[in-house]
Amino acid sequence: AQTVTQSQPEMSVQEAETVTLSCTYDTSESDYYLFWYKQPPSRQMILVIRQEAYKQQNATENRFSVNFQKAAKSFSLKISDSQLGDAAMYFCAYRSAGANSKLTFGKGITLSVRP
Amino acid sequence: GAGVSQTPSNKVTEKGKYVELRCDPISGHTALYWYRQSLGQGPEFLIYFQGTGAADDSGLPNDRFFAVRPEGSVSTLKIQRTERGDSAMYLCASSPGQYNEQFFGPGTRLTVL
Numbered sequence: 589a590q591t592v593t594q595s596q597p598e599m600s601v602q603e604a605e606t607v608t609l610s611c612t613y614d615t616s617e618s619d620y621y622l623f624w625y626k627q628p629p630s631r632q633m634i635l636v637i638r639q640e641a642y643k644q645q646n647a648t649e650n651r652f653s654v655n656f657q658k659a660a661k662s663f664s665l666k667i668s669d670s671q672l673g674d675a676a677m678y679f680c681a682y683r684s685a686g687a688n689s690k691l692t693f694g695k696g697i698t699l700s701v702r703p
Numbered sequence: 704g705a706g707v708s709q710t711p712s713n714k715v716t717e718k719g720k721y722v723e724l725r726c727d728p729i730s731g732h733t734a735l736y737w738y739r740q741s742l743g744q745g746p747e748f749l750i751y752f753q754g755t756g757a758a759d760d761s762g763l764p765n766d767r768f769f770a771v772r773p774e775g776s777v778s779t780l781k782i783q784r785t786e787r788g789d790s791a792m793y794l795c796a797s798s799p800g801q802y803n804e805q806f807f808g809p810g811t812r813l814t815v816l
Contacts, residue, residue: 592745594745625807631809632706632707632807632808632809632810633746633794633807634807635804635805638804679745679746681745687801688759689734689751689798689801689802690736690748690751690759690762691736691738691746691748691805692748693738693745693746693747694745695743695744695745696743696744696745
């Protein structure tokens with residue numbers, strides 16, 4: 589079974605600064621997908637960024653980028669130029685590339701942004 | 704367009720009662736997922752539908768939990784003989800197909816007294 593670990597329960601960043609959220613996972617599969625989801629307070633979860641395991645290039649989406657280290661099974665999210673609207677819970681998630689399409693989530697990390 | 708909707712947004716019930724939670728997926732999405740999120744935790748998979756059939760129900764915790772999707776659109780998660788430990792946020796997600804991005808609804812917060 590796959591597991592996703594987010595060991596930092598909380599982080600704080602100054603507005604306009606950069607912050608990195610950590611995630612490690614465990615799997616015996618060679619092909620899979622990794623995701624970062626954002627869950628703002630009392631609002632629904634939205635996809636921030638996605639990484640295919642077979643791609644060596646790290647995914648980027650505007651101010652969001654990942655550092656994907658397949659051998660180390662590490663998948664961190666970097667948020668550049670942090671904004672107040674980035675304050676939320678962030679979840680790292682794993683999905684097999686096979687027929688089983690369920691998401692396996694980490695415990696999440698609460699990110700606060702200081703003005 | 705409209706996103707995934709879930710009703711009710713909040714449900715308070717007493718231990719032992721029966722509850723139904725509804726999910727309206729994005730129109731045309733064939734895949735539908737239910738997850739349960741306890742306080743301070745990440746969502747945990749319950750069940751996945753592809754069309755009308757449950758393709759994977761391995762996450763249902765016991766036989767008190769059941770879900771249906773009779774016409775391949777709306778889904779209902781049914782919980783019998785509720786227990787206090789069932790209190791959680793129940794999230795629904797849909798996607799155009801099993802390999803596509805999952806879009807989440809706002810959730811139903813269930814409280815069992």
